[in-house]
Amino acid sequence: MKQFTHIAETADYLEIQREKDLMIGFVPTMGALHEGHLALIKRSLQENDITVCSIFVNPIQFNNNNDLANYPRTLSQDLKMLESCGCDVVFFPDTAEMYPDGETISFGLNFGTLDKVLEGQFRPGHFNGVAIVVKKLFDIVQPTHAYFGKKDFQQLAIIKHMVYAMGIPVEIIPCETIREVDGLAMSSRNTRLSPAERKLASGIYQTLLNVREKIGKTPVPELKEWAVKKIEENDGFRVEYFEIVDQESLMPMEDWTSRDRAVALVAVFVGDVRLIDNIELFS
Ligand code: PAF
Numbered sequence: 001m002k003q004f005t006h007i008a009e010t011a012d013y014l015e016i017q018r019e020k021d022l023m024i025g026f027v028p029t030m031g032a033l034h035e036g037h038l039a040l041i042k043r044s045l046q047e048n049d050i051t052v053c054s055i056f057v058n059p060i061q062f063n064n065n066n067d068l069a070n071y072p073r074t075l076s077q078d079l080k081m082l083e084s085c086g087c088d089v090v091f092f093p094d095t096a097e098m099y100p101d102g103e104t105i106s107f108g109l110n111f112g113t114l115d116k117v118l119e120g121q122f123r124p125g126h127f128n129g130v131a132i133v134v135k136k137l138f139d140i141v142q143p144t145h146a147y148f149g150k151k152d153f154q155q156l157a158i159i160k161h162m163v164y165a166m167g168i169p170v171e172i173i174p175c176e177t178i179r180e181v182d183g184l185a186m187s188s189r190n191t192r193l194s195p196a197e198r199k200l201a202s203g204i205y206q207t208l209l210n211v212r213e214k215i216g217k218t219p220v221p222e223l224k225e226w227a228v229k230k231i232e233e234n235d236g237f238r239v240e241y242f243e244i245v246d247q248e249s250l251m252p253m254e255d256w257t258s259r260d261r262a263v264a265l266v267a268v269f270v271g272d273v274r275l276i277d278n279i280e281l282f283s
Helices: 007-019 035-047 065-070 075-085 126-141 150-166 188-192 195-213 220-232
Strands: 002-004 024-029 050-055 089-091 145-149 171-175 237-246 262-270 273-280
Touching: 002 007, 007 024, 007 050, 007 089, 007 126, 024 035, 024 126, 035 050, 035 075, 035 145, 035 171, 050 075, 050 126, 089 126, 126 150, 145 150, 150 171, 150 262, 150 273, 188 273, 195 220, 195 237, 195 262, 195 273, 220 237, 220 262
Parallel strands: 002 089, 024 050, 024 145, 050 089, 145 171
Antiparallel strands: 237 262, 262 273
């Protein structure tokens, strides 16, 4: 596995691969890798000639310094995991390499309502930071395919919009959320839960499954209220939002008229750990 920390050497190496007409699959990550990331890497390995993974904890997408400081960093373990699953290239720059001028510019791309709702309401600037780093990484790697998990449903929508609006020549491949045996969506943040919190956290997905059973039967506002109550029955759980939205515009639904486009999304504080999850209600 080739390991690079500098932009120029990564771009030069991949330029040579592109000249051989190879398909390049790309999995951007912030490290603290788990089976969810490995599923993206494995899919990319199957569908491309070369798979590139990036590991970079992107400071400008954190709107909370505590969250940035506490984000798990497990580089040497990550490198071992990537090596053993057959990843071809890993790029792990430091902050000065990615943002030499300490850049905090605004991206200037209009995401319409996509970045105003859900996460956008509670994490101002988050998607601007995500879009900036993903665009930079796409410029460096110039992948033919890029793999993103559906757990970050809104992030996926933002990236698809950016690629379309800017005409970036990459195919975005959405991948199913990988879950623990008890249903909890895999996340690097799960390692910060106490054993008791970890046990209760599976209730988030159970509630999403219950919500799916109730579509069309319970009115949307009532169902949202029910879901929030159900999750907050667990000690120390606080729901930041629970929304049922249109899968493309991400605008909240008031009734079930377009139920075949409905997705339920939730953000929950478990102690001071913020978890997100979602379920496609139409599938
Ligand atoms: O999903 C993530 O891990 C990050 O938001 C991403 C896409 C790697 C950008 O920093």
